Amino acid sequence: MAHDPHGPxxxxxxxxxxxxxxxxxxxxxxxxxxxxxxVASPGAATHTSLAPFTGAPIAAIPLSTPDDVARAARAARAAxxxWAARPLRERTAVLSRLHDLMLERQSDVLxxxxxxxxxxxxxxxxxxxxxxxxxxxxxxxxxxYLAPRRVGGLVPALTSVQVLRHPVGVVGIIAxxxxxxxxxxxxVLPALVAGNAVILxxxxxxxxxxxxxxxxxxxxGLPEGLLQIVVGDGPTVGAAVVENVDHVSFTGxxxxxxxxxxxxxxxxVPATLELGGKNPMYVADDVDIEAVAEGAVRACFxxxxxxxxxxxxxxxxxxxxxxxxxxxxxxxxxxxxxxxxDYRADVGSLTSAAQLATVVEHVEDAIGHGATxxxxxxxxxxxxxxxxxxxxxxxxxxxxxxAREETFGPVVALYxxxxxxxxxxxxxDSEFGLNASIWTADTARGAALARRVHAGSVNVNxxxxxxxxxVAAPQGGVGASGIGVRHGREGLWxxxxxxxxxxxxGVHGLVGGRGPRIGLGRLYGLxxxxxxxxxxxxxxxxxxxxxx
Ligand code: NAD
Numbered sequence: 001m002a003h004d005p006h007g008p009x010x011x012x013x014x015x016x017x018x019x020x021x022x023x024x025x026x027x028x029x030x031x032x033x034x035x036x037x038x039v040a041s042p043g044a045a046t047h048t049s050l051a052p053f054t055g056a057p058i059a060a061i062p063l064s065t066p067d068d069v070a071r072a073a074r075a076a077r078a079a080x081x082x083w084a085a086r087p088l089r090e091r092t093a094v095l096s097r098l099h100d101l102m103l104e105r106q107s108d109v110l111x112x113x114x115x116x117x118x119x120x121x122x123x124x125x126x127x128x129x130x131x132x133x134x135x136x137x138x139x140x141x142x143x144x145y146l147a148p149r150r151v152g153g154l155v156p157a158l159t160s161v162q163v164l165r166h167p168v169g170v171v172g173i174i175a176x177x178x179x180x181x182x183x184x185x186x187x188v189l190p191a192l193v194a195g196n197a198v199i200l201x202x203x204x205x206x207x208x209x210x211x212x213x214x215x216x217x218x219x220x221g222l223p224e225g226l227l228q229i230v231v232g233d234g235p236t237v238g239a240a241v242v243e244n245v246d247h248v249s250f251t252g253x254x255x256x257x258x259x260x261x262x263x264x265x266x267x268x269v270p271a272t273l274e275l276g277g278k279n280p281m282y283v284a285d286d287v288d289i290e291a292v293a294e295g296a297v298r299a300c301f302x303x304x305x306x307x308x309x310x311x312x313x314x315x316x317x318x319x320x321x322x323x324x325x326x327x328x329x330x331x332x333x334x335x336x337x338x339x340x341x342d343y344r345a346d347v348g349s350l351t352s353a354a355q356l357a358t359v360v361e362h363v364e365d366a367i368g369h370g371a372t373x374x375x376x377x378x379x380x381x382x383x384x385x386x387x388x389x390x391x392x393x394x395x396x397x398x399x400x401x402x403a404r405e406e407t408f409g410p411v412v413a414l415y416x417x418x419x420x421x422x423x424x425x426x427x428x429d430s431e432f433g434l435n436a437s438i439w440t441a442d443t444a445r446g447a448a449l450a451r452r453v454h455a456g457s458v459n460v461n462x463x464x465x466x467x468x469x470x471v472a473a474p475q476g477g478v479g480a481s482g483i484g485v486r487h488g489r490e491g492l493w494x495x496x497x498x499x500x501x502x503x504x505x506g507v508h509g510l511v512g513g514r515g516p517r518i519g520l521g522r523l524y525g526l527x528x529x530x531x532x533x534x535x536x537x538x539x540x541x542x543x544x545x546x547x548x
Contacts, residue, residue: 026115026208031059034211039072039230040064047204047231052118052349053339055385061207064230066240072199072228073244076170079225080197084167088146090221091193092139097220098189099135102128109212111341113180116206118349118386121342123303127181129469131213134186137471138492142193145489146496152548158505165496167195168270172245174238174260176252177351178306178408180206183251183274185213187486188227191249191495197226201241205351207231239263242271247495250274251308253406254432254480261483272484272494275477276406277434278312280427281463282449283324284420284440285317292439293327296412299437299463301335301347301390305410306355309435309457309464312407315417315426325374325394325414332375332390339384350386350409359388359409366393366400366413374414404430420449428454433478437463454478456485 038061046060064072083091102109106128113124138145146165153159171191175183184202191198202210207229214227230237234256242248242263248271250260257275264271281299283292299311316324338345350356356379363377376391388410396403396413403413417423427436436455440446446460456477457467468475468487476485485491526534 026059031208034208034215035059035062037211037214037229038062038064038207039068039075039228041068044068047207049116049205049207050352051115052351052386053114053384058115059208061204061231063204063232064237065232066236066243069199069201069230069237069240069244072230073170075225076197076199076228079223080167080169080195083192083197083223083226084195088143088193091195092142094217094221095135095139095142095189095193098217099132099139101216101220102131102135105216109181109209112209112212113206114341114348116209117177117180117306118339118351118384119303119306120345120348121340122346123348126302126465127179130179130182130186131189133469133471134189134487137487138190138193141472141489142492145492146194153502155504156542156547159502160505161500161502164499164501165194165493166499168495168497169196169246170244171196171198171247171249171495172241173198173200173249174234174241174252175200175202175210177203177205178303178308180209181213184210185217187249187251188217190486190492191247192222192226194492194495196247196495197228199228199230199241199245201230201232201238204231204233242269243267245269248272249486249494254482257482270494272476272486273482274308274484274486275434275480275482276408276432277308277477277481278404278406278430278432279309279435279437279455279464280313280315280430280453281311281437282417282420282423282427282439283314283316283320284423284438284442284445285319286441287320287324287439288441289320289323289327293324293331295437295439295461295463296328297331297335297390298465300412301332301410302463304348304350304388305390305412306351306408307464309468311435311437311463312402312412313427314412314414315423316414317423318416318418321414321416325392328414329374329392332392335390337380337383337387337389339387347390347410348387349384350388353386355409356386356388359407359411362400362402362405362407362409363391363393363411366396366402369397369400371396371400371402371413376410406432420445424449424452428452431480434481435459435464435467435477456481 040062044062048057048060051058110124149163151161153161173187188198248264251274254275257273335346337347371393372395374392376389378389380387390410394414433455436453436458438446438449438460450458459466471487474485474488474490484494
């Protein structure tokens with residue numbers, strides 16, 4: 001749909017005539033030290049990504065080859081052996097210092113995130129908060145999470161067992177472009193604090209942000225060699241990462257997740273897969289409409305809707321549908337859409353031409369199938385190449401692609417439901433199960449409904465920030481949304497391997513003179529028939545004593 005500059009729509013902020021963004025370039029002297037951090041060979045080919053705000057080239061990033069990835073893995077392995085032997089407090093201290101550096105230097109990295117991703121500054125700030133939360137949490141909790149655990153042994157008092165967690169070794173992190181900091185460094189930190197080294201392969205579009213963060217980590221005290229950054233396309237460099245590591249942490253689409261899972265499975269290497277979503281929201285009949293409309297705007301359009309946990313389907317009770325639709329559309333149309341390295345805009349640009357193409361395709365296909373536009377559906381070429389107005393559709397039929405496929409843009413569909421049960425069934429009618437949101441004045445009702453929703457995280461009276469920001473709780477998907485989690489102790493455990501150590505204690509003289517230990521086979525001196533009878537009684541006694 002063409003832009004009508006006189007019609008209703010989002011306020012314009014970006015004036016290409018006067019905005020310094022139009023001429024915003026990174027100085028080669030600023031960028032060179034960052035680029036030197038990429039593991040690549042002299043004379044390597046380069047990738048130049050385009051700034052979403054303007055379509056102008058950002059910087060030529062050297063590209064790694066599969067041989068460079070193998071070299072990175074060797075260096076990482078050597079550094080990891082020393083790192084794992086260091087006291088845990090040295091590892092947590094790095095996270096603690098990074099927390100402070102992130103907050104102090106936020107404006108530098110906010111510029112980079114916006115430049116590479118195109119999101120509004122207020123959305124980019126979520127990434128700063130996220131790294132601060134994750135760093136603080138693991139700095140404070142890693143000791144507890146990684147502590148050896150004593151468990152009951154086979155023969156009480158005589159078999160003592162400890163369950164240990166060791167770092168896996170080298171963790172490969174493959175990340176998309178939508179959260180350049182959160183989905184890279186946010187996963188690097190737990191892997192490092194667990195005693196691993198990391199090979200990080202950011203998306204080439206957003207590599208500078210990661211390279212900047214690597215610089216900060218070094219300043220925070222991370223020893224050399226532990227974080228290796230490689231850049232290159234997914235099928236070659238991403239695949240080379242999977243080939244060289246002991247654990248894969250992949251974030252991206254379900255389609256690519258299946259490829260990565262198959263490759264990791266072939267190597268018998270575990271993989272954490274954080275994949276796509278088609279996240280639903282339910283608006284019950286007892287809500288404060290304006291508060292929910294405000295929450296829905298954030299849940300759908302933060303990060304220009306390019307957020308794995310953002311909402312793409314809203315089921316509204318018939319009783320409040322019209323009122324909610326009107327309030328939601330009004331607030332959405334009032335969003336300030338624009339470019340700028342400041343906090344004036346509410347919503348930024350899509351990140352690439354490919355992303356814009358998917359959004360346009362999904363919206364046009366839905367309209368072609370009879371959907372109604374309540375807001376947006378306008379490509380704003382006046383603001384930059386890939387700006388698209390936050391869009392609300394109604395009457396989207398089941399045959400439309402948008403009804404089931406992830407759009408990953410600022411587009412949401414509204415549907416009517418007439419009961420809680422119908423809402424739960426509709427929310428669960430998807431192959432995905434990443435995030436869901438339920439709004440009701442009755443929080444007990446919300447919590448009870450949440451348990452019936454097939455999703456890794458459910459937010460009651462919030463879109464996604466409450467679960468994502470509660471970093472002590474695991475965050476992950478079910479079904480086509482992935483396997484494994486990040487955050488919390490379970491997230492830390494993903495990059496560890498378990499080892500059980502059982503020590504069998506001896507009782508001299510008790511079992512005769514042959515050995516110092518109580519054997520777990522036939523006891524010395526007992527006949528072949530007597531030993532099973534004795535052990536049978538022992539098993540009965542253990543149950544009677546309620547031993548676990
Ligand atoms: P994508 O799957 O196309 O690519 C993800 C990354 O994997 C890219 O950097 C890509 O270059 C790389 N890649 C491609 N082929 C590869 C291969 N064979 N081996 C290794 N790496 C390969 O996804 P995208 O479009 O970049 O990202 C958006 C998707 O990510 C959406 O589906 C979104 O929901 C999902 N996502 C999920 C989460 C989560 O936590 N669950 C978070 C953010 C994004």
